[in-house]
Amino acid sequence: MSDKLIDMKITKFLDALASDSPAPGGGSAAAIAGVLGAALGSMVSNITIGKEGYEDVQDFFKEKLGQFEELRALLTELIDKDANAFSGVIKAMKLPKETEEEKAIRSAEILANYKIAAEIPLETCKACRKVIDLHIECGIKGFKFALSDIAVGALCAITGLKSAVHNVEINLGYISGKDKDYADAMEKELENLLKDVVSKVEKLDEEVRSTF
Numbered sequence: 001m002s003d004k005l006i007d008m009k010i011t012k013f014l015d016a017l018a019s020d021s022p023a024p025g026g027g028s029a030a031a032i033a034g035v036l037g038a039a040l041g042s043m044v045s046n047i048t049i050g051k052e053g054y055e056d057v058q059d060f061f062k063e064k065l066g067q068f069e070e071l072r073a074l075l076t077e078l079i080d081k082d083a084n085a086f087s088g089v090i091k092a093m094k095l096p097k098e099t100e101e102e103k104a105i106r107s108a109e110i111l112a113n114y115k116i117a118a119e120i121p122l123e124t125c126k127a128c129r130k131v132i133d134l135h136i137e138c139g140i141k142g143f144k145f146a147l148s149d150i151a152v153g154a155l156c157a158i159t160g161l162k163s164a165v166h167n168v169e170i171n172l173g174y175i176s177g178k179d180k181d182y183a184d185a186m187e188k189e190l191e192n193l194l195k196d197v198v199s200k201v202e203k204l205d206e207e208v209r210s211t212f
Contacts, residue, residue: 027082030163034128035075037157041068088113121167128161
């Protein structure tokens with residue numbers, strides 16, 4: 001792509017997302033949902049740090065701010081990485097396939113690039129799960145008038161996580177027929193990332209709402 005997605009105006013990005021181009025697509029949107037969650041965590045941390053009446057949690061939120069910011073940077077990178085993830089598969093599919101040797105090389109290249117296309121959204125899944133876990137750790141400890149943003153942040157991140165899972169699994173559909181052990185291992189990793197996450201976010205959501 002000629003322009004980095006992260007450097008686009010929001011309206012231009014949305015136009016690109018709505019176009020008939022396959023990228024950016026759901027993978028980039030998943031990363032954006034995750035990075036919104038991380039940014040909201042940073043916001044609540046920043047608001048709470050230095051706030052009178054929250055002296056007991058100053059060190060806690062300073063630590064969380066650093067962690068949220070690391071994840072915000074990572075997920076921001078993943079917006080563009082995901083948009084470009086499938087380009088290797090497309091390139092490999094254009095390799096020559098006249099001889100048996102060429103067919104073997106082409107097949108190996110396609111498989112290798114499908115794995116890359118699966119591993120990038122898996123990074124998004126992992127980062128989003130970390131964002132969720134940080135929001136759960138923060139709970140209702142932060143500034144009371146910013147607690148709704150903790151809930152919104154967690155909800156954004158779980159949307160990113162569950163959305164990115166689709167982008168992993170669609171690539172595993174091809175990989176499983178060529179390398180079942182790899183596909184099974186990645187499916188297990190996805191299961192672990194999704195384990196109990198819905199119930200935990202729902203519990204946090206209810207906890208926040210009870211403070212209003």
